Amino acid sequence: MLTPAIIVGILFIGALGILGRKRQREMAHWTVGGRDLPKWTSWFLQAGESLTTFSFLGLAGIAYGGGVSALFALVYLSISSAMLYFVAPRLRELGANRGYLTMADFFHDRFGSKALSVVVALVGAVFLIPYLQLQITGLGLIVQLATGSSSASGLSMVVASALVVVFVIWAGIRGIARVAVFKDFAMLVALLVVLAGVLAGVGTIPDVFARVGEAAPRLLTVSTPGLDTTFFVTSAVVTSIGAGLNTFPHLWPPILAAKSGAVLRSNYSWLPVYQLLLVVPILAGMAGFLVLKPKTPGNNVLLTVAQQTLPDWLVAVIAVAGAAAAMVPAAAIAMGISSLISNNVLRVKNPALRFRLNHAVVVVAVGLALLFGLAKSDIASLLLLTYGGLTQLAPAVALALPKKVGAGAVPVLLGIVVGTVCVAALAFAKVPLGGWDSGLVSLAPNLLVLALAEAVRRRRPRSEGDAGRDLAAAAEGVA
Amino acid sequence: MNTLAALRRIAIPAIPSLGMLITPFLPFTTSPTLWFGVPAPVVWVVAMIVLLVVALRIVEASYRRAAAPQGEVAR
Numbered sequence: 209m210l211t212p213a214i215i216v217g218i219l220f221i222g223a224l225g226i227l228g229r230k231r232q233r234e235m236a237h238w239t240v241g242g243r244d245l246p247k248w249t250s251w252f253l254q255a256g257e258s259l260t261t262f263s264f265l266g267l268a269g270i271a272y273g274g275g276v277s278a279l280f281a282l283v284y285l286s287i288s289s290a291m292l293y294f295v296a297p298r299l300r301e302l303g304a305n306r307g308y309l310t311m312a313d314f315f316h317d318r319f320g321s322k323a324l325s326v327v328v329a330l331v332g333a334v335f336l337i338p339y340l341q342l343q344i345t346g347l348g349l350i351v352q353l354a355t356g357s358s359s360a361s362g363l364s365m366v367v368a369s370a371l372v373v374v375f376v377i378w379a380g381i382r383g384i385a386r387v388a389v390f391k392d393f394a395m396l397v398a399l400l401v402v403l404a405g406v407l408a409g410v411g412t413i414p415d416v417f418a419r420v421g422e423a424a425p426r427l428l429t430v431s432t433p434g435l436d437t438t439f440f441v442t443s444a445v446v447t448s449i450g451a452g453l454n455t456f457p458h459l460w461p462p463i464l465a466a467k468s469g470a471v472l473r474s475n476y477s478w479l480p481v482y483q484l485l486l487v488v489p490i491l492a493g494m495a496g497f498l499v500l501k502p503k504t505p506g507n508n509v510l511l512t513v514a515q516q517t518l519p520d521w522l523v524a525v526i527a528v529a530g531a532a533a534a535m536v537p538a539a540a541i542a543m544g545i546s547s548l549i550s551n552n553v554l555r556v557k558n559p560a561l562r563f564r565l566n567h568a569v570v571v572v573a574v575g576l577a578l579l580f581g582l583a584k585s586d587i588a589s590l591l592l593l594t595y596g597g598l599t600q601l602a603p604a605v606a607l608a609l610p611k612k613v614g615a616g617a618v619p620v621l622l623g624i625v626v627g628t629v630c631v632a633a634l635a636f637a638k639v640p641l642g643g644w645d646s647g648l649v650s651l652a653p654n655l656l657v658l659a660l661a662e663a664v665r666r667r668r669p670r671s672e673g674d675a676g677r678d679l680a681a682a683a684e685g686v687a
Numbered sequence: 688m689n690t691l692a693a694l695r696r697i698a699i700p701a702i703p704s705l706g707m708l709i710t711p712f713l714p715f716t717t718s719p720t721l722w723f724g725v726p727a728p729v730v731w732v733v734a735m736i737v738l739l740v741v742a743l744r745i746v747e748a749s750y751r752r753a754a755a756p757q758g759e760v761a762r
Contacts, residue, residue, distance in 0.1 A: 283707040414724025425719035430711040437711035477743035
């Protein structure tokens with residue numbers, strides 16, 4: 209009975225994104241919705257990124273093995289909200305004045321370099337594919353854990369992917385916003401249900417922690433091997449920098465679409481309260497230590513605890529909320545990839561053709577991620593590059609925020625290339641870093657190269673031409 | 688708008704943010720400690736998040752008092 213109920217739930221989520229929404233027929237409205245999204249619509253889009261499949265699968269798993277070290281997720285989400293409180297209104301202001309649709313448009317405009325914007329668009333699109341696959345695979349895992357059926361998992365992945373394609377193409381950001389409203393309420397309900405299950409099936413909150421403290425005291429400290437002080441601080445710092453400077457391309461449309469900077473400021477000031485919900489998966493993960501078999505895979509912890517403490521129909525509610533938590537980010541990521549490729553890489557002049565190509569890219573991106581997911585291809589290792597790699601864009605974003613851009617396109621491009629190559633080398637060569645995050649380590653050569661190249665650029669004799677045009681030309685040469 | 692935000696406005700939420708980042712260095716996070724039946728690091732981080740929200744609301748109030756134009760990001 210669970211499988212049909214969950215599939216119906218997924219169909220309902222897809223229908224929400226389409227029904228009552230006009231088909232979007234123009235790129236700007238599709239991507240940023242006329243830049244007039246009101247406070248609550250913006251809230252749900254921004255909150256959508258706080259609670260994802262990671263909240264259902266990854267975080268409880270980290271708490272299961274590493275106890276309170278999992279708090280690093282709350283730390284980086286809160287700090288990045290505080291940073292975005294200051295940064296997002298500026299991005300929105302620039303976007304509204306200069307007509308940005310994507311992150312790459314920001315780079316093109318601020319640094320005056322088409323080449324830089326193409327590199328940023330390609331890097332962003334490539335790095336987002338594994339992240340898209342993670343959402344689809346996560347959805348399949350949630351359904352498999354809830355139903356115990358691998359065929360139900362595959363079916364749910366196919367159905368959810370098809371629905372994401374349809375509602376993203378049909379309604380654009382407004383469709384995503386509609387589904388995000390449902391998803392956030394569903395997540396709230398699901399996490400409260402999980403909490404109730406722990407309280408009813410394992411014990412009161414003080415009882416759970418007291419028993420964990422007796423059985424495995426290390427779980428009450430931030431010093432578990434592999435999830436120790438270095439991991440906590442470097443992971444929190446690098447993710448705060450990356451998220452706080454909005455280096456994930458799919459998070460740009462929600463910011464550019466907001467009605468005003470004041471709306472963004474207000475939402476980001478309250479968002480950390482909402483993120484406190486993540487304490488529930490951490491509690492569930494630590495409760496799992498008491499009731500689950502040793503060596504239970506981390507990703508299975510939360511739903512297995514739910515299955516052991518709740519009736520089937522409540523497990524179905526949690527699974528549908530989990531599906532929504534995958535479909536909303538998946539939709540935003542698909543939109544992020546397609547807008548980067550169609551707007552900044554293909555650069556088709558004809559608006560109608562560009563919009564059709566954009567839709568085709570949505571289908572290709574989701575299709576690729578689904579195929580990788582169904583084939584169980586191990587592109588998950590590329591995720592190591594997604595976070596660390598995209599964080600290499602942070603110095604450039606920071607330098608481009610003030611009225612006067614702080615560096616030229618070539619130094620910024622060199623810094624990004626060196627930082628990204630460094631992240632890839634560290635990740636794939638499995639260089640031991642003593643717990644340091646490879647993205648944070650790679651920021652050092654990134655900044656060094658950027659500073660050196662910028663120093664050289666400033667020493668070069670310059671004509672009286674426009675600096676932006678000079679830089680753009682230089683960047684074209686490098687590319 | 689030459690500056691993104693005035694330093695004092697950034698400094699207010701920076702305090703609880705730093706409070707969160709130093710969590711692993713605090714003595715009650717390196718030995719098993721319960722406060723009110725809850726692990727001390729959880730209580731500490733939750734308290735810092737509440738303080739962060741208060742800090743951001745203080746900054747927001749300063750924006751409103753200054754009646755900064757919509758979308759402007761401060762001096």
